[in-house]
Amino acid sequence: MEPTIKYARQELGAEKIAGAGYCFGAKYVCRFSKDKKLDVGYLAHPSFVSHEELGGITGPLTIAAAEIDQIFTAQLRHESEDILNKAGQPWHISLHGGVSHGFAVRTDLSNKAFKVAKEQAFVQALSWFNHYM
Incomplete structure (x- = not known):
């Protein structure tokens, strides 16, 4: 990611860069959100973010969090709220009821509840990026 971010800033002249991390990719959005390498971030059902x-x-x-998630558990979600409060940056967590880990990328689209959760997670990312970019 670092060479891509550097290229976008230096060669393409990007003033701001957003990052979206799904599952394991969430930790990299957090890592590169440090020291303004990324300006704004979105995570969906994050995994293994320290x-x-x-x-x-x-x-x-x-x-965007799933109600049923053995990785980003309710306890970890609440701990994350405390951590984000201390970080002092704007933050937001949406909890999508009745869906499980991975809902924002792989879900049963024939299930209306699953489909709307996936779509709302996508809209969440777009709205956040539009606001902060």
Whole structure:
């Protein structure tokens, strides 16, 4: 990611760069949100993001979380709220009821509840990016 961010800033003249991380990609959005390498971030059903990575963000961050998630558990979600409060950056967490980990990228689209959760998670990212970019 770092060479891509550098290229976008230096060669393309990007003034702001947003990052979206789904599942394991969430930790990289957090890592590169440190020191303004990324300006704004979005995470969907994050996996294995350390407290230090989350607490080190230097820009706005939003998270789309699943109610049923053995990785980003309710306890970890609540701990994340405390960490984000201390980070002092704008943040937001949406909890999507009745869906499980991975809902924002792989879900049964024939199930209306699953489909709307996936679509709302996407709209969440777009809205956040539009506001902060």
